[in-house]
Amino acid sequence: MNLKQLSEILGLSQTTVSRALNGYPEVNEDTRLRVQAAATKHGYRPNSRAKGLATGRSMVIGHVIPSSSQHEMVNPIFGDFVAGAAKKYAEHGYDMMFTNADDTSIERAYRDLFQRGAVDGVVLQGPKVNEPRIGVLSRMGVPFIVHGRATGVDGPYDWIDVNNKSSFQRATKFLIDLGHRRIALINGLEDMDFAQRRRAGYLEALHEAGIAPDPCLMRSAEMTEVYGHHEARAMIQMDNPPTAILISSMISAIGVRRALNEAGLKMGRDVSVIAHDDDLSYLKNGQDVPIYTATRSSVRQAGEIAAEMLIERIKSPDGPVQTRLLEAELVVGGSTGPAPDRF
Amino acid sequence: MNLKQLSEILGLSQTTVSRALNGYPEVNEDTRLRVQAAATKHGYRPNSRAKGLATGRSMVIGHVIPSSSQHEMVNPIFGDFVAGAAKKYAEHGYDMMFTNADDTSIERAYRDLFQRGAVDGVVLQGPKVNEPRIGVLSRMGVPFIVHGRATGVDGPYDWIDVNNKSSFQRATKFLIDLGHRRIALINGLEDMDFAQRRRAGYLEALHEAGIAPDPCLMRSAEMTEVYGHHEARAMIQMDNPPTAILISSMISAIGVRRALNEAGLKMGRDVSVIAHDDDLSYLKNGQDVPIYTATRSSVRQAGEIAAEMLIERIKSPDGPVQTRLLEAELVVGGSTGPAPDRF
DNA sequence: TTGTATCTTCAAAGCGCTTTGGATGACGAA
DNA sequence: TTCGTCATCCAAAGCGCTTTGAAGATACAA
DSSP: OOHHHHHHHHTSOHHHHHHHHTTOSSSOHHHHHHHHHHHHHHTOOOOHHHHHHHHSOOOEEEEEEEOOSSSOOOOTHHHHHHHHHHHHHHHTTOEEEEEEEOGGGHHHHHHHHHHTTOOSEEEEESOBTTOHHHHHHHHHTOOEEEESOOTTOOSOOOEEEEOHHHHHHHHHHHHHHTTOOOEEEEEOOTTBHHHHHHHHHHHHHHHHTTOOOOGGGEEESOOOHHHHHHHHHHHHTSSSOOSEEEESOHHHHHHHHHHHHHTTOOBTTTBEEEEEEOOOTTSOSOSSSOSSEEEEOOHHHHHHHHHHHHHHHHHOTTSOOOEEEEOOEEEOOTTOOOOOOOO | OOHHHHHHHHTSOHHHHHHHHTTOSSSOHHHHHHHHHHHHHHTOOOOHHHHHHHHSOOOEEEEEEEOOSSSOOOOHHHHHHHHHHHHHHHHTTOEEEEEEEOGGGHHHHHHHHHHTTOOSEEEEESOBTTOHHHHHHHHHTOOEEEESOOTTOOSOOOEEEEOHHHHHHHHHHHHHHTTOOOEEEEEOOTTBHHHHHHHHHHHHHHHHTTOOOOGGGEEESOOOHHHHHHHHHHHHTSSSOOSEEEESOHHHHHHHHHHHHHTTOOBTTTBEEEEEEOOOTTSOSOSSSOSSEEEEOOHHHHHHHHHHHHHHHHHOTTSOOOEEEEOOEEEOOTTOOOOOOOO
């Protein structure tokens, strides 16, 4: 059923039917009701490609999934972020499109998506330090929003981010106040902007307390469970092991706990642990009592906000730059305690 | 840059340029090269909406993300499945579109997606027992593939699934052979088809061994970490606790381990545990030595296969029904051992 | 009665592409 | 010379929608 058929059934022109359905004022209310009834009855859905061609808008927002050859993995926060965004997209009548691209062709994938007219705007996830994609998108004139920020990229762009630095600074200070001096950082890949910021916060807190950072206590990699386990086990076996560990992800924190358990150490007593908690729906940090002391910030909520900001940008391409800095909450759970006296 | 402009630059007709770019034979090779060079130089990308309108195909495949009001969660396997599918879509020139729909409007969302001409086919994830969407899609004539199957739905349809029954039967038998008699099942929501099948496999193995199933040992809910923890803790405290636990998800298995640790029990010695492992990239079951004894089947690979099967279906809508049953591998790790003598 | 304003509807152009059905010219065969 | 055959290329129609510009109908004022 297309517009032409529907208008023939109704004995009206396509113009009138189209206007009736799209809420234009210059159509009689009786006519409008008749048209709407017929549309519902016959299950008419305007063809979105034709509509897009005619209006110049696609009502689709694009995301690019990087499929790196080195580490073929989907970030677990991906699902929650997308779910949050999708909800808002749906509310505003947008669909969401994904394209897969390998590491070498990500820029081209964004350019493609937009220049083909497939999307009205894009979301840029996981920005790296000096992220080149931001410049590319700016120059192209695509409406876009960055989930995160990119140190070293100047020029205005819309972003939403968690205050990674302050939350890790605060978490580190929390451990220092508990008497910890040897505090480890199990961080994400350090070319990722968020990881840089978290490390900066960590270092700053150490600096304020007059503690010299120990490079042996700072690790950086893709934040899997196995990685958390591996690094924690290695650190426990050091001559001068850390009494506290800061971890950039709940997933890796699970690995850390596994390593501690294997070594017969108790979290919160022998070793204190603070994790960053993205508040993933399938991986809540405990129910009533938090398992981990954690810096918490809902990535699903970030997805919702990002979606709304992007839609706003699409509506007014020349509007003021929008930025949004979310503060993570420090949730105190059972994984932290005073530093054990072992000196 | 559109086709018209490009053809004017080249001094050719739109027809010829279009044909040159799309590999039709009736165009001189020299001309084709000239056209291709100009297209690259000017960064010409055919507008996908226009192309779609003209060809009647959208080169997009649709997925629907359910956002239930009760349990607002994204299945963690979602990300990996999608990553696998996206890779194959990209190889075949397809994009992937997501629509969000709440529980009450999922059927309408699928209908919409297709009738609007937004997609050429859809993937149906997480089928329930008697899944009504399958009938809807069949009647609409959309090419689709089901990830999973639906007991109670007859009529042919394409699907790819893991042999849930046989893998859980085998895992249960493995535990029985180790001397376990009280074996618990921490399962997914039982209106989900996969959960039904897993339970069937579990029950059959018990039956074969002449063990009467105990309803107290069978739990069912959304498979979060917290759920695993909660159920395991409750079971441990029973008068006659299980000596082994079968868990439908790695995520919940983490919660189970947490509960065991809290109770001072050692996995594999005091309580044996087998989990189903979807081989998620961020949550591998250990590195060299598996953490858990597990029934393993890569959901990313399932995504890849599903994508290829769907594309095949789109190519030949009247081709034979395709089904694919993957056998899960039983990986033996450190979480299982002989039943403790406590009788 | 005529002119003007308002309401309602319509025909047709246009969005950017593919594809049908020729047109043109070159070339060799009859 | 004339015709058929290729090899190339093109004009124009059509995909299903929105939107411009206009027209018919009605009502009201002059």
